Amino acid sequence: MIRKKNHIVLVGDANQISGIVTLEDILEELVGDIEDEYDSVPNYIYSYGTAWIMGGGVLMDKVASAVGLNWSEKYNQSTVPTLGEWCTEILGHPPKGGEIIEGDNLRVMPRKFRRKKLAEAVVSIAGDAHRRRTQV
Structure with missing residues (x-):
């Protein structure tokens, strides 16, 4: 080589x-x-209709803030996972294409992966919480 x-x-x-x-x-x-430029996952948040497109590296306190959920008691500053880590925690394994992850009033649909890590997902408020929010 x-x-x-x-x-x-x-x-x-x-x-x-x-x-x-x-x-x-x-x-x-x-x-x-x-560690190189391909090992890090993006951490952007863009509004997408009634949902958001988020990078897998966004911290969950930023996710909660963006979607209007209050998780101040859920995570302290030393234990805030990224969106990708949260998905892995909920599923019990790293997310794969086609899976839909629901938990903590969120619905996450993975869109892109980089080196088997979640790089981008569509995030929305799950179930009844979503309906209440859109009716206000």
Whole structure:
């Protein structure tokens, strides 16, 4: 890989591709996780009709503030998870495409992933709380 300056190798068995190994993958196996620009998840919030498009890195206190929920007693400053971490906590596993996550009066529909982490989701108020809010 180094001599030919290739950074990606297709690993296969019997002329079939079974995976991709990058130079970063090899280095991370040797020295541990390498943080780079692709490892962080976005933390933006945009209004989207009656919902919001949010990055997976948005802290849940910011999510609550954006959607108008009061979670001041739910999270103290040292334990505020990100939207992606919250989804993982609710599901018991990292979210996947097509899953809908509901909890704490929120409904989260994942839209984009980056390296198996939630990068973007559509967030709305779940169930009756949503109906009450739109009727006001």
